Structures are given as structure tokens and as C-alpha cells.
Amino acid sequence: MDVYEAIEKRRTIRIFKKGATEEQLRRITLAGSKAPSGGNRQPWEFIIIDDPKIIDQLAEIKYQLNRKFTPGSGETQKDVEDRALNQKRWFKNSSVVGVCTTSGQSTNGWLAVENMSLAAVTEGLGSNIISYWAEEKKEVEKIIGLPDGYELTCLLKFGEPGEEVKPPKRRPEFSWLHKNKF
Numbered sequence: 001m002d003v004y005e006a007i008e009k010r011r012t013i014r015i016f017k018k019g020a021t022e023e024q025l026r027r028i029t030l031a032g033s034k035a036p037s038g039g040n041r042q043p044w045e046f047i048i049i050d051d052p053k054i055i056d057q058l059a060e061i062k063y064q065l066n067r068k069f070t071p072g073s074g075e076t077q078k079d080v081e082d083r084a085l086n087q088k089r090w091f092k093n094s095s096v097v098g099v100c101t102t103s104g105q106s107t108n109g110w111l112a113v114e115n116m117s118l119a120a121v122t123e124g125l126g127s128n129i130i131s132y133w134a135e136e137k138k139e140v141e142k143i144i145g146l147p148d149g150y151e152l153t154c155l156l157k158f159g160e161p162g163e164e165v166k167p168p169k170r171r172p173e174f175s176w177l178h179k180n181k182f
Contacts, residue, residue: 006121011167013126014086016159019095022048024123028158029097031119032112043105044112047098047144049155055096057143058130058155063088065136090128094157098144101153109153116156126161129154 001009020028029046037043049055066084071077097116101109113129120127131154132140141152 001122003118006118010117010121011126011161011165012128013157013159013161013163013165014090014128015162016090016093016126016157017162018093018160020120020123020125020158020160024120024125025095025097025158028116028119028123028125032099032116035108035111035115037108037111038105041102041105041108043102043108044153045100045150046112047100049096049098049144054143055091058096058140059088059091061132061136061139061143062091062130065132065134087130091157093162094128094159097156097158099153099156100144100146100150103149103151106151106153113154113156120158124160125158126165128157130157 025048029048032044032046033042035044049058063084066087067081069080069084071080099109099113099116117127117129132152137152140155141150144152146152
């Protein structure tokens with residue numbers, strides 16, 4: 001599979017049949033380590049999280065974080081609660097990798113995330129990005145044992161897709177391209 005095909009096939013997967021193998025996770029994290037970084041600092045660290053108790057804690061924190069959202073237009077608090085519960089359920093059957101960087105280098109971590117997401121496609125896997133912020137991010141960083149001077153970029157979930165996902169609706173090709181000025 002060439003890179004353009006992987007880009008075209010990449011989808012956000014929320015429901016997994018089963019997680020990735022250890023070998024797949026090693027290849028995926030290796031792809032992440034090949035990402036470009038400012039000054040070639042390579043500030044990333046990857047944590048494979050396979051302890052079910054830790055994964056349950058991470059899912060619970062995401063659930064509690066998402067429960068704090070205010071309902072949008074036409075939504076109820078029950079809609080917010082249902083979405084938050086889904087976020088928790090979607091950890092099931094997935095493999096979880098923490099993407100971390102030295103503090104202040106999270107932009108470089110996101111470059112690694114993209115490489116890893118594309119590598120998952122070539123492995124026949126789906127991926128899903130899980131972000132945390134505020135106190136919940138600090139709580140996750142503590143749970144996964146990040147030392148001082150490091151921060152969590154995100155968690156990535158990988159696994160065999162358990163849902164059929166249609167291609168997203170995209171803007172017309174090149175409608176976003178400008179030359180010399182906007």
C-alpha cells in the first residue's frame with residue numbers, strides 16, 4: 001500500500017473487534033518515531049498500555065471529562081451523558097498507546113500521531129485519538145507515570161475495526177488551495 005492509499009483509507013474507528021498485536025504496536029510506534037521534529041529533537045516517548053485496570057481508569061477519566069460539556073443547540077444533558085458513556089465504551093477491545101513528549105514539544109508529538117495513524121492502516125487496523133486537558137490530563141499523566149518534564153500529547157487506540165465507517169464528507173478538492181495570497 002502506498003502512502004496516498006493509506007491517507008485515503010484512514011478513518012477514525014470507535015468500535016473495535018480486538019486490539020493490535022504487540023508486533024503491530026511495535027511497528028506502529030517505530031513509524032511514529034520516524035516523524036519529523038523541530039531541530040531533529042525527537043522528543044517523543046510511547047507507552048503501550050495493556051493493563052486492563054489502567055485502561056479502565058483512562059476510560060473513566062474520559063467519561064467524566066466529557067460529562068462536563070454543555071449541551072449544544074437542540075441537545076439535552078442526556079445527549080451529553082450518552083456521548084460521554086460512548087467515549088468510555090469505545091476503549092473496549094482496543095490497544096492503547098500513550099504519545100508523550102518533553103514539555104512544550106506537543107506539536108512534534110502530533111506529527112508522530114499522524115505517522116502512527118497511517119501505519120495502522122497498512123497493518124489493517126483502525127485508530128482513534130483520545131485527548132485530555134486540564135486536571136484530567138494531569139491525572140492521566142500521573143496514572144501512566146510521566147516524569148517531570150514530560151506531557152501527554154494524546155492516547156491512541158488501535159485495533160481491528162468493529163464497525164463499517166463511510167468516507168467522511170470532504171470539501172471539494174482544491175477548494176482550500178490558494179496561491180501567493182488567501
